[in-house]
Amino acid sequence: MVKIKAAIIGSGNIGTDLMYKLERSEVIELTAMIGIDPESDGLKRAKEKGYLAFHNGIQSLKDNPEIADIVFDATSAKTHVRHAKVLAELGKLAIDLTPAARGPFVSPAVKTDAYLNEKNVNMITCGGQATIPIVHAINSVADVSYAEIVATISSKSAGPGTRANIDEFTITTRRGIEEVGGADKGKALIILNPAEPPILMRDTIYCEVKNMDEAAITKSIEQMVETVKEYVPGYRLKQEPLFDGNRVTVFVEVEGAGDYFPIYAGNLDIMTAAATRVAEDFAIHMLEKQSV
Amino acid sequence: MKRKSDKPIKITEVCLRDGSHVMQHQYTEAQVRRVARELDEAGMHYIEVSHGDGLGGSTLQYGKSLVDEMKLIEAAVDECQNSKVAVLLLPGIGTVHELKQAHELGASLVRVATHVTEADVSAQHISMARELGMETLGFLMMAHMAPTEKLVEQAKLMESYGAQAVYVTDSAGALLPQEVKEKIAALRNSLSIEVGFHAHNNLSLAVANTLTAIEEGATRIDGSIRCLGAGAGNAQTEVLLSVLDRMGVNLGIDIYKMMDLAENTVGPMIPRAQEINRGSLVLGYAGVYSSFLLHAERAGQRFGIDSRDILIELGKRKVVGGQEDMILDVAAELAKARKLEV
Numbered sequence: 172m173v174k175i176k177a178a179i180i181g182s183g184n185i186g187t188d189l190m191y192k193l194e195r196s197e198v199i200e201l202t203a204m205i206g207i208d209p210e211s212d213g214l215k216r217a218k219e220k221g222y223l224a225f226h227n228g229i230q231s232l233k234d235n236p237e238i239a240d241i242v243f244d245a246t247s248a249k250t251h252v253r254h255a256k257v258l259a260e261l262g263k264l265a266i267d268l269t270p271a272a273r274g275p276f277v278s279p280a281v282k283t284d285a286y287l288n289e290k291n292v293n294m295i296t297c298g299g300q301a302t303i304p305i306v307h308a309i310n311s312v313a314d315v316s317y318a319e320i321v322a323t324i325s326s327k328s329a330g331p332g333t334r335a336n337i338d339e340f341t342i343t344t345r346r347g348i349e350e351v352g353g354a355d356k357g358k359a360l361i362i363l364n365p366a367e368p369p370i371l372m373r374d375t376i377y378c379e380v381k382n383m384d385e386a387a388i389t390k391s392i393e394q395m396v397e398t399v400k401e402y403v404p405g406y407r408l409k410q411e412p413l414f415d416g417n418r419v420t421v422f423v424e425v426e427g428a429g430d431y432f433p434i435y436a437g438n439l440d441i442m443t444a445a446a447t448r449v450a451e452d453f454a455i456h457m458l459e460k461q462s463v
Numbered sequence: 464m465k466r467k468s469d470k471p472i473k474i475t476e477v478c479l480r481d482g483s484h485v486m487q488h489q490y491t492e493a494q495v496r497r498v499a500r501e502l503d504e505a506g507m508h509y510i511e512v513s514h515g516d517g518l519g520g521s522t523l524q525y526g527k528s529l530v531d532e533m534k535l536i537e538a539a540v541d542e543c544q545n546s547k548v549a550v551l552l553l554p555g556i557g558t559v560h561e562l563k564q565a566h567e568l569g570a571s572l573v574r575v576a577t578h579v580t581e582a583d584v585s586a587q588h589i590s591m592a593r594e595l596g597m598e599t600l601g602f603l604m605m606a607h608m609a610p611t612e613k614l615v616e617q618a619k620l621m622e623s624y625g626a627q628a629v630y631v632t633d634s635a636g637a638l639l640p641q642e643v644k645e646k647i648a649a650l651r652n653s654l655s656i657e658v659g660f661h662a663h664n665n666l667s668l669a670v671a672n673t674l675t676a677i678e679e680g681a682t683r684i685d686g687s688i689r690c691l692g693a694g695a696g697n698a699q700t701e702v703l704l705s706v707l708d709r710m711g712v713n714l715g716i717d718i719y720k721m722m723d724l725a726e727n728t729v730g731p732m733i734p735r736a737q738e739i740n741r742g743s744l745v746l747g748y749a750g751v752y753s754s755f756l757l758h759a760e761r762a763g764q765r766f767g768i769d770s771r772d773i774l775i776e777l778g779k780r781k782v783v784g785g786q787e788d789m790i791l792d793v794a795a796e797l798a799k800a801r802k803l804e805v
Contacts (some may be wrong), residue, residue: 274575300522319523321788326581338558358522361555366781375788410795418523422753423790 182206182213182244298322306352325369481692536601540569636663659683665747694753749778
């Protein structure tokens with residue numbers, strides 16, 4: 172079967188985990204891993220697996236534009252701003268895993284066919300990927316006036332990028348809850364827990380709704396969990412949803428696939444899994460266009 | 464009293480922030496104005512005003528504020544002639560935007576609080592607070608959960624970001640006097656900035672531990688009048704000041720005025736006596752974040768289980784400050800397990 176070619180920029184943890192996810196894709200062919208440090212573990216592993224491994228950054232794409240139609244950017248927000256321009260000039264689709272948010276926010280569980288016409292989409296945050304689908308599921312049957320999410324992750328899974336700019340997480344996730352989840356107003360909290368052995372990522376979603384309907388909400392949530400499970404098999408409800416007046420509380424746990432990250436880092440896993448799924452949606456769309 | 468620091472002791476009254484938990488975040492502007500005015504008249508050094516969980520804490524997770532904290536901060540600033548108004552900020556809950564807003568309203572000191580092992584999330588907020596020209600202190604919460612070497616390492620990080628003091632924050636009221644002594648001494652020996660201590664009275668050790676901290680060189684000290692703070696409250700400010708006075712330490716705060724404020728103003732405001740009941744005792748005993756108390760009692764009632772079982776289970780799971788959602792989750796889980804057993 173013909174596949175759409177893709178490359179990863181950023182050979183750090185996220186980029187490397189992404190490599191393992193893309194390896195399994197039926198519609199995407201990973202061709203290259205692009206970094207800036209030839210000694211990075213990600214580039215070494217990519218080379219071992221037989222992918223092109225460049226350590227001259229985005230220049231390698233300028234030199235070899237044919238290697239990819241889809242480019243995942245797993246660098247940093249600042250770097251992506253620069254990359255976004257180059258990728259646009261090269262006519263490449265950019266899947267942005269940084270907080271730069273040059274393009275619209277997407278969650279693959281919240282299908283809006285609209286995003287398939289975009290050239291740069293942003294994956295929000297890990298907390299956003301884990302909770303926004305649930306907010307959307309509740310909103311679609313009960314109209315959410317306020318949604319609040321609490322993402323608790325193990326300290327070990329919070330990288331230096333997240334730690335240096337934790338406000339970016341809370342603010343970006345809040346925007347995602349509103350723009351993609353559909354809540355009139357959102358709020359996001361993040362908590363780092365250092366317990367050993369590390370805890371799995373857990374998320375609590377509180378929603379205040381305008382049209383309370385326990386049965387419909389429960390059903391919608393359960394369907395959404397199944398949708399997310401398609402690309403994050405370790406995504407599950409910890410309890411049945413709790414109802415109290417106009418409020419519904421949902422507890423979710425995210426166990427990672429254990430590719431490059433240990434399974435407790437469900438927060439990192441859901442980012443790479445969601446990015447892969449979004450790219451696959453694009454790839455299928457591209458392949459359909461080609462066959463017409 | 465012999466002290467291992469020659470710097471002056473500065474007291475922060477936390478009843479309008481830590482006490483917000485006890486008030487279930489329902490402080491009115493009139494209450495805040497009256498307490499702030501009378502504290503100012505008594506000569507209090509700093510008065511902390513924020514949601515109990517710090518700026519931006521008004522949430523379903525922690526409880527919604529009746530009155531926007533920014534309004535309360537503005538009101539307190541308005542009432543104070545000499546006392547300075549302080550705020551609390553927990554990165555992950557509040558952001559630099561709320562900090563800037565509080566600063567514009569007149570808050571001049573901020574305590575940036577993280578779990579004792581997670582100081583590096585505070586770099587952004589500490590440096591921004593310094594840029595704003597605020598007095599900026601680090602607050603290492605749940606200090607009982609980490610060994611002293613770890614505490615020192617994390618305090619040094621906060622110092623490197625620009626913190627002007629770092630607090631040993633005994634959020635669970637679980638530290639024993641010997642542990643306080645060891646931790647304060649270690650920080651005093653390793654930092655070139657001031658050291659602070661924030662107690663909770665869950666094991667009835669708040670004043671005693673605070674005295675130990677002061678002897679060891681802590682100079683930034685927290686108290687709550689009438690113990691109006693989470694759990695069984697903090698070091699009772701008017702008691703602490705009276706004891707210090709007896710020990711020859713005069714901080715320029717009028718003790719009679721503090722007693723009157725406790726008796727006539729704060730006492731009648733408190734929904735129930737701030738004594739050490741079995742719930743708050745279990746907080747200290749199991750090492751659980753003090754603001755979990757009322758949430759655990761409510762969850763216990765809702766699911767028909769003993770709130771002590773919830774708190775003990777939370778302690779076992781090494782839950783940290785801010786994880787109030789775990790209370791409902793654990794309560795629901797325990798209730799389910801009970802049903803299965805029957």
